[in-house]
Amino acid sequence: MSVFWIFYVFIIGLCIGSFLNVVVLRGLSGESIVLPPSHCTKCNHKLAWYDNIPVFSYLFLRGKCRYCNEKISIQYPLVELFTGLIFAGIYYKYAGGSFNWNTLFLMIAAGLCIVLAVTDIKEKVILDTHAYILAALGLVYNFFNLAGENTTKITFWLFGLKITIYQAFIYSILGLILGFGAMAGIAFILKLITKRDCFGEGDAYILGALGSFFGIVNAIVILILSIFVWGGVSIPMFMYRWFKSKNYKLLCSIILFIIAALLFWAGELFNVFSSNLFHWFAFLLVAAIGLNTCRLIIASVKNGGKATVIPYGPALIFAAFLIMFIL
Numbered sequence: 001m002s003v004f005w006i007f008y009v010f011i012i013g014l015c016i017g018s019f020l021n022v023v024v025l026r027g028l029s030g031e032s033i034v035l036p037p038s039h040c041t042k043c044n045h046k047l048a049w050y051d052n053i054p055v056f057s058y059l060f061l062r063g064k065c066r067y068c069n070e071k072i073s074i075q076y077p078l079v080e081l082f083t084g085l086i087f088a089g090i091y092y093k094y095a096g097g098s099f100n101w102n103t104l105f106l107m108i109a110a111g112l113c114i115v116l117a118v119t120d121i122k123e124k125v126i127l128d129t130h131a132y133i134l135a136a137l138g139l140v141y142n143f144f145n146l147a148g149e150n151t152t153k154i155t156f157w158l159f160g161l162k163i164t165i166y167q168a169f170i171y172s173i174l175g176l177i178l179g180f181g182a183m184a185g186i187a188f189i190l191k192l193i194t195k196r197d198c199f200g201e202g203d204a205y206i207l208g209a210l211g212s213f214f215g216i217v218n219a220i221v222i223l224i225l226s227i228f229v230w231g232g233v234s235i236p237m238f239m240y241r242w243f244k245s246k247n248y249k250l251l252c253s254i255i256l257f258i259i260a261a262l263l264f265w266a267g268e269l270f271n272v273f274s275s276n277l278f279h280w281f282a283f284l285l286v287a288a289i290g291l292n293t294c295r296l297i298i299a300s301v302k303n304g305g306k307a308t309v310i311p312y313g314p315a316l317i318f319a320a321f322l323i324m325f326i327l
Contacts, residue, residue, distance in 0.1 A: 006088050013087030013107075014054035017080035020111055024079075024118045027127050043068035054080040079118060086110045089325055102146045106324065109137055109213055113317045116206055120313035126202035131209045135176055138213030142172035171215035179211025179219040180204045194298055203312045210320050221327065222319040230315035237310065242300075250296045257289045 025041070026033050038047045045067040051057050058077040065072060087107055095103045112134045116126050145151065145166040152167040183206075187199035211219030235254065242251040264286045266272070273279040 006092055009091040010084045010088040013084035014080045016087065016107075016111060017083030017114075018052065018054045018076075020083060020115055020118070021076050021079050023115050024075075024122065027115070027130075028119060028123055028125075040065045040067060040070070042070040054084075075118065075122070079114065083111065083114055086114070086321070093325060101144075102148065105137065105141045105146055109134060109141075110321075110324070112137070113210075113320060117314040117317040120202065120206075120311040124200070124311050126200075126206065126313060128202070128205060131202070131205035134209035135205075135212040138176070138209065138211075139169070139172055141213060142166065142168040142215070145169070168215065171217070172212050174216040175211025175214065175219040176208050177211075178216050179223075180208030182219075182223060183207040199312055203316065206313045206316050210316060214320065214323055218323050218327075222316060222323060225319035225322055226312070226315040229318050230310070230312055233315070234310045247300065250293070250300055253289070253293045253296050257286070257293045260286045260289050 022033055022038070025031075036046075038052055039045060040047065042065060045065070051061070051066055053060075055077045058072060061072070063072050063074070064070065087110070090103060090106045090110060091099075094100075094106060112130055116130050116134070119130075120126050141147070143165065145168045147168070150166065150168040150171075153164050154167055154170060155162065155164045157163070181204075183199065183204035184201075187197070187201075187204065190198040207219065207223060210222055214222065235258075239251055239254065242248075242254075264282055267282065273282065
Protein backbone atom coordinates (compact mmCIF):
# COMPACT_ATOMS: atom_id res chain seq x y z
CA MET A 1 0.00 0.00 0.00
CA SER A 2 1.40 3.37 -1.04
CA VAL A 3 2.47 5.65 1.80
CA PHE A 4 1.45 8.54 -0.46
CA TRP A 5 -2.21 7.51 -0.39
CA ILE A 6 -2.22 7.04 3.38
CA PHE A 7 -0.76 10.52 3.77
CA TYR A 8 -3.26 11.86 1.24
CA VAL A 9 -6.17 10.41 3.25
CA PHE A 10 -4.62 11.89 6.40
CA ILE A 11 -4.68 15.36 4.81
CA ILE A 12 -8.29 14.82 3.72
CA GLY A 13 -9.05 13.81 7.30
CA LEU A 14 -7.52 17.05 8.59
CA CYS A 15 -9.85 19.02 6.32
CA ILE A 16 -12.86 16.94 7.36
CA GLY A 17 -11.85 17.52 10.99
CA SER A 18 -11.99 21.26 10.36
CA PHE A 19 -15.53 20.81 9.04
CA LEU A 20 -16.47 18.68 12.06
CA ASN A 21 -15.42 21.56 14.31
CA VAL A 22 -17.90 23.74 12.45
CA VAL A 23 -20.61 21.08 12.87
CA VAL A 24 -19.96 20.92 16.62
CA LEU A 25 -19.80 24.66 17.18
CA ARG A 26 -22.77 25.63 15.04
CA GLY A 27 -24.80 22.63 16.07
CA LEU A 28 -24.56 23.76 19.68
CA SER A 29 -25.26 27.42 18.81
CA GLY A 30 -28.08 26.63 16.38
CA GLU A 31 -26.37 28.32 13.42
CA SER A 32 -26.33 27.00 9.88
CA ILE A 33 -23.22 24.98 8.99
CA VAL A 34 -23.11 26.77 5.63
CA LEU A 35 -23.70 30.45 6.44
CA PRO A 36 -22.23 32.73 7.62
CA PRO A 37 -18.66 31.99 6.43
CA SER A 38 -15.99 31.01 8.95
CA HIS A 39 -15.43 33.74 11.50
CA CYS A 40 -13.78 34.29 14.87
CA THR A 41 -16.15 33.33 17.67
CA LYS A 42 -14.84 36.22 19.80
CA CYS A 43 -14.71 39.22 17.41
CA ASN A 44 -16.84 37.75 14.55
CA HIS A 45 -14.25 38.85 11.98
CA LYS A 46 -14.43 36.83 8.76
CA LEU A 47 -11.46 34.48 8.48
CA ALA A 48 -9.23 34.40 5.42
CA TRP A 49 -8.48 31.09 3.74
CA TYR A 50 -4.97 31.06 5.21
CA ASP A 51 -6.49 31.29 8.70
CA ASN A 52 -8.38 28.05 8.08
CA ILE A 53 -5.56 25.67 7.18
CA PRO A 54 -6.07 22.70 9.53
CA VAL A 55 -3.58 22.50 12.42
CA PHE A 56 -0.97 24.66 10.64
CA SER A 57 -2.93 27.91 10.98
CA TYR A 58 -3.33 27.29 14.70
CA LEU A 59 0.41 26.70 15.08
CA PHE A 60 1.35 29.64 12.86
CA LEU A 61 -0.97 32.00 14.76
CA ARG A 62 0.29 30.56 18.08
CA GLY A 63 -3.23 29.72 19.13
CA LYS A 64 -4.55 33.29 18.87
CA CYS A 65 -6.92 35.10 16.52
CA ARG A 66 -5.09 37.23 13.96
CA TYR A 67 -7.60 40.05 14.37
CA CYS A 68 -8.52 40.29 18.07
CA ASN A 69 -5.60 38.35 19.58
CA GLU A 70 -7.98 36.24 21.70
CA LYS A 71 -7.05 32.62 22.36
CA ILE A 72 -8.34 29.93 19.98
CA SER A 73 -9.61 26.77 21.63
CA ILE A 74 -7.20 23.81 21.50
CA GLN A 75 -10.26 21.81 20.45
CA TYR A 76 -9.80 22.87 16.82
CA PRO A 77 -6.35 21.40 16.09
CA LEU A 78 -6.98 18.36 18.29
CA VAL A 79 -10.19 17.41 16.44
CA GLU A 80 -8.50 18.02 13.08
CA LEU A 81 -5.46 15.92 13.97
CA PHE A 82 -7.52 13.12 15.53
CA THR A 83 -9.83 12.96 12.50
CA GLY A 84 -6.83 12.80 10.16
CA LEU A 85 -5.31 9.93 12.12
CA ILE A 86 -8.62 8.03 12.29
CA PHE A 87 -9.23 8.41 8.54
CA ALA A 88 -5.69 7.29 7.74
CA GLY A 89 -6.11 4.32 10.07
CA ILE A 90 -9.40 3.31 8.44
CA TYR A 91 -7.85 3.52 4.98
CA TYR A 92 -4.82 1.52 6.08
CA LYS A 93 -6.84 -1.26 7.73
CA TYR A 94 -9.91 -1.52 5.52
CA ALA A 95 -9.21 -0.08 2.07
CA GLY A 96 -6.64 -2.66 1.01
CA GLY A 97 -5.06 -0.17 -1.36
CA SER A 98 -8.31 0.81 -3.08
CA PHE A 99 -11.16 2.98 -1.82
CA ASN A 100 -14.48 1.16 -1.35
CA TRP A 101 -17.97 1.58 0.09
CA ASN A 102 -16.97 -0.06 3.35
CA THR A 103 -14.21 2.49 3.86
CA LEU A 104 -16.50 5.39 3.00
CA PHE A 105 -19.20 4.33 5.46
CA LEU A 106 -16.63 3.74 8.22
CA MET A 107 -15.18 7.22 7.69
CA ILE A 108 -18.62 8.85 7.81
CA ALA A 109 -19.45 6.88 10.96
CA ALA A 110 -16.12 7.90 12.51
CA GLY A 111 -16.84 11.56 11.75
CA LEU A 112 -20.26 11.33 13.39
CA CYS A 113 -18.74 9.60 16.41
CA ILE A 114 -16.17 12.38 16.78
CA VAL A 115 -18.93 15.02 16.65
CA LEU A 116 -20.97 13.14 19.28
CA ALA A 117 -17.94 12.83 21.57
CA VAL A 118 -16.87 16.47 21.24
CA THR A 119 -20.34 17.90 21.87
CA ASP A 120 -20.68 15.65 24.92
CA ILE A 121 -17.29 16.73 26.27
CA LYS A 122 -17.84 20.39 25.45
CA GLU A 123 -21.39 20.89 26.72
CA LYS A 124 -22.33 17.48 28.21
CA VAL A 125 -25.10 17.12 25.63
CA ILE A 126 -25.47 15.43 22.27
CA LEU A 127 -27.60 16.44 19.34
CA ASP A 128 -30.09 13.65 18.73
CA THR A 129 -29.91 14.25 14.96
CA HIS A 130 -26.29 13.07 14.86
CA ALA A 131 -27.19 9.84 16.66
CA TYR A 132 -30.18 9.28 14.36
CA ILE A 133 -27.98 9.70 11.28
CA LEU A 134 -25.41 7.26 12.67
CA ALA A 135 -28.15 4.72 13.46
CA ALA A 136 -29.64 5.03 9.96
CA LEU A 137 -26.19 4.76 8.44
CA GLY A 138 -25.60 1.56 10.41
CA LEU A 139 -28.84 0.02 9.17
CA VAL A 140 -27.93 0.78 5.54
CA TYR A 141 -24.37 -0.40 6.09
CA ASN A 142 -25.52 -3.77 7.39
CA PHE A 143 -28.49 -4.14 5.04
CA PHE A 144 -26.04 -4.29 2.14
CA ASN A 145 -23.42 -6.06 4.31
CA LEU A 146 -20.73 -3.63 3.16
CA ALA A 147 -18.25 -5.10 5.64
CA GLY A 148 -18.51 -8.37 3.72
CA GLU A 149 -17.76 -10.43 6.82
CA ASN A 150 -21.13 -12.13 7.38
CA THR A 151 -22.47 -13.50 4.10
CA THR A 152 -25.15 -15.64 5.79
CA LYS A 153 -28.62 -14.81 4.48
CA ILE A 154 -32.04 -15.27 6.04
CA THR A 155 -35.12 -15.87 3.89
CA PHE A 156 -38.71 -15.39 5.07
CA TRP A 157 -42.16 -14.61 3.70
CA LEU A 158 -43.89 -11.31 4.43
CA PHE A 159 -47.38 -10.58 3.04
CA GLY A 160 -46.83 -13.19 0.36
CA LEU A 161 -43.45 -11.82 -0.64
CA LYS A 162 -40.24 -13.78 -0.35
CA ILE A 163 -37.62 -11.58 1.35
CA THR A 164 -33.95 -12.40 1.71
CA ILE A 165 -31.68 -10.28 3.89
CA TYR A 166 -28.22 -10.57 5.36
CA GLN A 167 -27.93 -11.84 8.90
CA ALA A 168 -25.82 -8.75 9.64
CA PHE A 169 -28.93 -6.61 9.15
CA ILE A 170 -30.81 -8.57 11.81
CA TYR A 171 -27.85 -8.12 14.17
CA SER A 172 -27.91 -4.41 13.36
CA ILE A 173 -31.58 -4.06 14.32
CA LEU A 174 -31.03 -6.06 17.51
CA GLY A 175 -27.94 -3.96 18.30
CA LEU A 176 -29.97 -0.79 17.91
CA ILE A 177 -32.71 -2.04 20.22
CA LEU A 178 -30.43 -3.66 22.80
CA GLY A 179 -27.95 -0.78 22.82
CA PHE A 180 -30.61 1.82 23.49
CA GLY A 181 -32.52 -0.41 25.91
CA ALA A 182 -29.48 -1.48 27.93
CA MET A 183 -28.21 2.06 28.45
CA ALA A 184 -31.68 3.42 29.19
CA GLY A 185 -32.26 0.55 31.63
CA ILE A 186 -29.00 1.18 33.46
CA ALA A 187 -29.81 4.89 33.71
CA PHE A 188 -33.30 4.10 35.05
CA ILE A 189 -32.00 1.67 37.70
CA LEU A 190 -29.28 4.08 38.87
CA LYS A 191 -31.81 6.89 39.12
CA LEU A 192 -34.04 4.68 41.27
CA ILE A 193 -31.10 3.94 43.55
CA THR A 194 -29.49 7.39 43.75
CA LYS A 195 -32.55 9.58 43.10
CA ARG A 196 -30.43 11.50 40.59
CA ASP A 197 -29.67 11.35 36.87
CA CYS A 198 -26.41 9.42 36.59
CA PHE A 199 -26.56 9.01 32.80
CA GLY A 200 -28.10 11.25 30.20
CA GLU A 201 -30.65 10.15 27.63
CA GLY A 202 -28.04 10.88 24.98
CA ASP A 203 -25.89 7.97 26.18
CA ALA A 204 -28.71 5.57 25.24
CA TYR A 205 -28.93 7.17 21.80
CA ILE A 206 -25.18 6.79 21.32
CA LEU A 207 -25.05 3.11 22.28
CA GLY A 208 -28.15 2.40 20.21
CA ALA A 209 -26.56 4.05 17.16
CA LEU A 210 -23.30 2.17 17.73
CA GLY A 211 -25.25 -1.08 18.08
CA SER A 212 -26.93 -0.36 14.76
CA PHE A 213 -23.59 0.07 13.06
CA PHE A 214 -21.50 -2.62 14.78
CA GLY A 215 -24.19 -5.20 15.61
CA ILE A 216 -25.60 -6.68 18.79
CA VAL A 217 -22.49 -8.62 19.87
CA ASN A 218 -20.19 -5.64 19.48
CA ALA A 219 -22.74 -3.41 21.23
CA ILE A 220 -22.32 -5.59 24.34
CA VAL A 221 -18.53 -5.49 23.99
CA ILE A 222 -18.61 -1.69 23.55
CA LEU A 223 -20.68 -1.32 26.73
CA ILE A 224 -18.25 -3.50 28.72
CA LEU A 225 -15.16 -1.75 27.34
CA SER A 226 -16.67 1.67 27.97
CA ILE A 227 -16.99 0.87 31.68
CA PHE A 228 -13.22 0.37 31.91
CA VAL A 229 -12.48 3.40 29.70
CA TRP A 230 -14.75 5.68 31.71
CA GLY A 231 -13.51 4.27 35.00
CA GLY A 232 -9.87 4.72 34.02
CA VAL A 233 -10.47 8.42 33.34
CA SER A 234 -13.07 9.27 35.98
CA ILE A 235 -11.87 7.36 39.05
CA PRO A 236 -8.60 9.36 39.42
CA MET A 237 -10.60 12.58 39.05
CA PHE A 238 -13.15 11.44 41.62
CA MET A 239 -10.37 10.40 43.99
CA TYR A 240 -8.83 13.85 43.74
CA ARG A 241 -12.24 15.45 44.36
CA TRP A 242 -12.87 13.20 47.37
CA PHE A 243 -9.44 14.11 48.72
CA LYS A 244 -10.16 17.83 48.33
CA SER A 245 -13.54 17.45 50.02
CA LYS A 246 -11.94 15.34 52.80
CA ASN A 247 -14.13 12.32 52.07
CA TYR A 248 -11.38 10.02 53.30
CA LYS A 249 -13.71 7.10 54.03
CA LEU A 250 -14.74 6.78 50.39
CA LEU A 251 -11.21 7.49 49.18
CA CYS A 252 -9.70 4.74 51.35
CA SER A 253 -12.44 2.31 50.31
CA ILE A 254 -11.82 2.70 46.60
CA ILE A 255 -8.03 2.55 47.05
CA LEU A 256 -8.47 -0.68 49.04
CA PHE A 257 -10.74 -2.08 46.33
CA ILE A 258 -8.24 -1.26 43.57
CA ILE A 259 -5.39 -2.91 45.50
CA ALA A 260 -7.51 -5.98 46.30
CA ALA A 261 -8.67 -6.31 42.69
CA LEU A 262 -5.09 -6.03 41.39
CA LEU A 263 -3.86 -8.64 43.87
CA PHE A 264 -6.69 -10.99 42.91
CA TRP A 265 -5.91 -10.50 39.20
CA ALA A 266 -2.22 -11.17 39.87
CA GLY A 267 -3.15 -14.30 41.80
CA GLU A 268 -5.23 -15.51 38.85
CA LEU A 269 -2.46 -14.68 36.41
CA PHE A 270 0.29 -16.50 38.31
CA ASN A 271 -1.94 -19.34 39.59
CA VAL A 272 -1.32 -18.50 43.24
CA PHE A 273 -4.57 -19.94 44.60
CA SER A 274 -3.84 -23.43 45.87
CA SER A 275 -7.48 -24.49 46.20
CA ASN A 276 -10.91 -23.55 44.95
CA LEU A 277 -11.95 -22.64 48.48
CA PHE A 278 -9.14 -20.10 48.79
CA HIS A 279 -9.96 -18.78 45.29
CA TRP A 280 -13.63 -18.19 46.09
CA PHE A 281 -12.82 -16.67 49.46
CA ALA A 282 -10.52 -14.14 47.78
CA PHE A 283 -13.13 -13.41 45.11
CA LEU A 284 -15.89 -12.85 47.66
CA LEU A 285 -13.59 -10.59 49.70
CA VAL A 286 -12.87 -8.41 46.67
CA ALA A 287 -16.57 -8.37 45.78
CA ALA A 288 -17.50 -7.33 49.33
CA ILE A 289 -15.00 -4.46 49.24
CA GLY A 290 -16.35 -3.44 45.84
CA LEU A 291 -19.97 -3.50 46.99
CA ASN A 292 -19.10 -1.43 50.04
CA THR A 293 -17.36 1.08 47.78
CA CYS A 294 -20.45 1.23 45.56
CA ARG A 295 -22.59 1.81 48.66
CA LEU A 296 -20.41 4.72 49.70
CA ILE A 297 -20.44 6.19 46.18
CA ILE A 298 -24.24 5.96 46.03
CA ALA A 299 -24.47 7.64 49.43
CA SER A 300 -22.14 10.38 48.19
CA VAL A 301 -24.30 10.95 45.11
CA LYS A 302 -27.47 11.09 47.21
CA ASN A 303 -25.83 13.66 49.45
CA GLY A 304 -25.05 15.94 46.53
CA GLY A 305 -21.77 14.52 45.23
CA LYS A 306 -20.82 15.39 41.65
CA ALA A 307 -20.39 11.87 40.31
CA THR A 308 -22.19 12.64 37.05
CA VAL A 309 -20.12 15.54 35.74
CA ILE A 310 -17.90 13.37 33.55
CA PRO A 311 -19.82 12.50 30.35
CA TYR A 312 -20.12 8.82 29.47
CA GLY A 313 -20.66 9.25 25.72
CA PRO A 314 -16.96 9.70 24.85
CA ALA A 315 -16.15 6.42 26.63
CA LEU A 316 -18.69 4.64 24.40
CA ILE A 317 -17.19 6.30 21.31
CA PHE A 318 -13.62 5.39 22.33
CA ALA A 319 -14.70 1.78 22.93
CA ALA A 320 -16.26 1.76 19.44
CA PHE A 321 -12.94 2.91 17.95
CA LEU A 322 -11.20 0.07 19.82
CA ILE A 323 -13.67 -2.32 18.18
CA MET A 324 -13.01 -0.75 14.80
CA PHE A 325 -9.21 -0.95 14.94
CA ILE A 326 -8.26 -3.69 17.39
CA LEU A 327 -10.93 -6.36 17.75
